[in-house]
Amino acid sequence: MISITEAISSIKINHKPSFATTTRRIEKANGYILAKNIRSPINMPPFKQSAMDGYALNLHDNLTYKVVDEVKAGDQHQPILNQGEAVRIFTGAAVPDSANAVIMQEKVIATGKQIKIEHQISEQLNIRPIGEQVKQSATALKKSTKLTPAAIGYLTSLGITEVLVFKKPSIAIITTGNELAEPGHKLNHGQIYESNSKMLQSALYSLKFYDVTLHKVEDDYTKTVTLLNTAINTNDLVIITGGISVGDYDFVGKALKELHVKEHFYKVKQKPGKPLFFGKKNNTSVFALPGNPAAALTCFYIYVYIALQKMMNRTEIELPKTRAKSLSNFIKRGDRPQFLKGIYSEGKVEILDGQNSSMLQTFALANALVFLPEHTQEVKINDSVETILLPV
Numbered sequence: 001m002i003s004i005t006e007a008i009s010s011i012k013i014n015h016k017p018s019f020a021t022t023t024r025r026i027e028k029a030n031g032y033i034l035a036k037n038i039r040s041p042i043n044m045p046p047f048k049q050s051a052m053d054g055y056a057l058n059l060h061d062n063l064t065y066k067v068v069d070e071v072k073a074g075d076q077h078q079p080i081l082n083q084g085e086a087v088r089i090f091t092g093a094a095v096p097d098s099a100n101a102v103i104m105q106e107k108v109i110a111t112g113k114q115i116k117i118e119h120q121i122s123e124q125l126n127i128r129p130i131g132e133q134v135k136q137s138a139t140a141l142k143k144s145t146k147l148t149p150a151a152i153g154y155l156t157s158l159g160i161t162e163v164l165v166f167k168k169p170s171i172a173i174i175t176t177g178n179e180l181a182e183p184g185h186k187l188n189h190g191q192i193y194e195s196n197s198k199m200l201q202s203a204l205y206s207l208k209f210y211d212v213t214l215h216k217v218e219d220d221y222t223k224t225v226t227l228l229n230t231a232i233n234t235n236d237l238v239i240i241t242g243g244i245s246v247g248d249y250d251f252v253g254k255a256l257k258e259l260h261v262k263e264h265f266y267k268v269k270q271k272p273g274k275p276l277f278f279g280k281k282n283n284t285s286v287f288a289l290p291g292n293p294a295a296a297l298t299c300f301y302i303y304v305y306i307a308l309q310k311m312m313n314r315t316e317i318e319l320p321k322t323r324a325k326s327l328s329n330f331i332k333r334g335d336r337p338q339f340l341k342g343i344y345s346e347g348k349v350e351i352l353d354g355q356n357s358s359m360l361q362t363f364a365l366a367n368a369l370v371f372l373p374e375h376t377q378e379v380k381i382n383d384s385v386e387t388i389l390l391p392v
């Protein structure tokens with residue numbers, strides 16, 4: 001049995017960023033990392049652009065201007081202004097070359113075709129110069145930038161429709177167990193609904209990993225070997241739940257051995273999630289998480305999460321941690337370090353009841369895991385506790 005620290009460092013050491021790339025449509029690239037610098041194909045803005053509804057002026061010494069034309073957003077004509085002339089203009093419209101300032105309409109007195117401004121204004125006022133945001137051929141975003149909704153908006157504003165990004169791992173989730181029934185069917189005696197697959201798939205989706213397939217296998221050694229073999233050969237990451245403990249019908253460990261998956265660790269001194277396995281075959285990572293749902297999800301956040309971040313070449317590879325004042329008393333039994341479901345808010349954390357690894361009810365309310373190290377036996381109200389913030 002190894003420690004949590006050893007398990008985490010094994011995962012860090014054994015995951016390298018994947019440099020495989022893929023081209024994605026921009027609207028499907030949120031959360032991906034750019035695999036090369038992107039040059040702007042255009043100047044942005046592409047023309048001298050008005051930032052206000054008002055008048056574009058060819059400035060002169062007088063405060064009175066003659067309005068000679070109008071340019072709306074999208075208009076293509078370019079009226080030529082002599083000094084002292086103005087055109088009515090609107091936000092986003094192209095400012096004529098011969099205009100050198102825009103005054104907002106609230107600041108003028110208009111009488112027929114004439115306007116009067118209150119005082120002299122400076123050149124270029126309210127004009128967004130060509131290429132102010134980014135110049136044509138300049139680097140719009142650098143390689144390794146994580147694409148966010150704002151980045152997608154920005155690249156789209158430059159007319160970019162697809163981007164070269166680092167591939168995300170393809171992930172198989174395999175659930176094991178004869179007792180597992182599909183929701184939608186009546187439960188027979190001894191059955192429970194299978195919930196780990198949808199839970200882990202949702203956790204992956206919220207981290208923006210979408211290449212996820214779900215598989216299930218009954219407690220049968222040959223079928224387990226066959227399914228694991230295919231999953232390992234066709235995915236970058238395989239997450240198995242259940243069947244990893246020591247029972248007569250726990251076939252996952254034996255199947256992984258038969259398939260020559262190199263074991264990096266099996267069993268971590270922690271609660272929940274003691275029978276956690278991590279191994280690799282070729283470039284595929286294999287995590288066998290305990291079947292108990294809360295144990296499986298805890299192991300996902302503490303361990304699988306790190307593997308995913310490393311694969312994606314991200315810099316923040318562990319979930320954020322903070323110290324928080326406990327709002328609860330808690331007594332830890334045994335000497336395993338423990339992760340406890342909690343609700344964190346503004347520097348304080350409530351440790352929830354119902355910490356059993358089979359229970360998801362409290363996990364459904366939690367937004368944090370409180371970590372109690374090996375030698376902490378008790379938490380009292382107002383004690384400072386390490387708190388891991390969940391991406392929920």
Ligand SMILES: Nc1nc2c(c(=O)[nH]1)N[C@H]1C(S)=C(S)[C@@H](COP(=O)(O)OP(=O)(O)OC[C@H]3O[C@@H](n4cnc5c(N)ncnc54)[C@H](O)[C@@H]3O)O[C@H]1N2
Pocket residue numbers: 175176177179180192193194195196197241242243244245246247250272273274275289290291292293295357358
């Ligand atoms: N003799 C020992 N027994 C057990 C030990 C031990 O050290 N010695 N460890 C216990 C701990 S801790 C855990 S955690 C579990 C882990 O067992 P497995 O990973 O082999 O998981 P299963 O036995 O298959 O399932 C455990 C539990 O979870 C339910 N389950 C499984 N899969 C799903 C799913 N997809 N959706 C919902 N629920 C699921 C399953 O029905 C069981 O109730 O072992 C202890 N035993």
Ligand code: MOO
Pocket residue numbers: 270271272273274275290292295296357358
């Ligand atoms: O590891 Mo088990 O998850 O303690 O119940």
